[in-house]
Amino acid sequence: MDLSLPSLLQFVGDHPFLFTALAVAVAALVANEALAQLGGEKRLPAGAAVRLINDQDAAIVDVRAPGDFKRGHIINAINIPAAKLKERIKELPKDKERPVIVYCAIGTTAPSVASELKKLGYGTAFALKGGISGWQTDGLPVTSK
Template identity: 50%
Template structure:
């Protein structure tokens, strides 16, 4: 404990920086939960897919979609998002899983879907990168 106090006394700037980083991480999580609703982890998304058969929307570019996407996913690029909503507009009571590469664009798409009246919209936390990081399958078909 004495060494810790001595280190703290010699390097207060490092502890201030650590406090700022922790505060920013917490603020980011709180902001995401307040604006984007509940973001699903990969395991929660798998459970949703297996139990409730959601609509799955990939908001990445068509080129990225062709390289690999979740099974049964529909491509609805964020730049032309509203044009791709026609086929799913009648299923507003069905849950929707939205993902992108990292997760930030999925939150934006989820907000737009909620404004259009979709009842349950869940962005995938970490996006396709988190999905692949969990060694889950993707398809190119």
């Protein structure tokens, strides 16, 4: 396999749609991370989430669609789809000082939900870095019960 610059340029010329899709995906990932950093959003790594769950009895909120939740979720998580947060807010702990960990599929939706929870008075709301995908990549358990 030739990895020289002329062969790379030939590949790009032969596959413009594929290259454009790659460029868009990379740009979206970079923009997502940059916005998170600029917005001051802290994403909680899975190991830190486990400690928060074990040490401070953090509530876990899955903001994915119910079908995704049924296929597999973090143990003891409650499913409140992101679009239904305000109408189902009463399902969250009454103690607004209790930490809340929010997760989605890959970590793109949860940060905005965590920010919304902070606006609603939950002082320690965190988005799980990488979502359920990152959780599973770290070898942590999920359940479908």
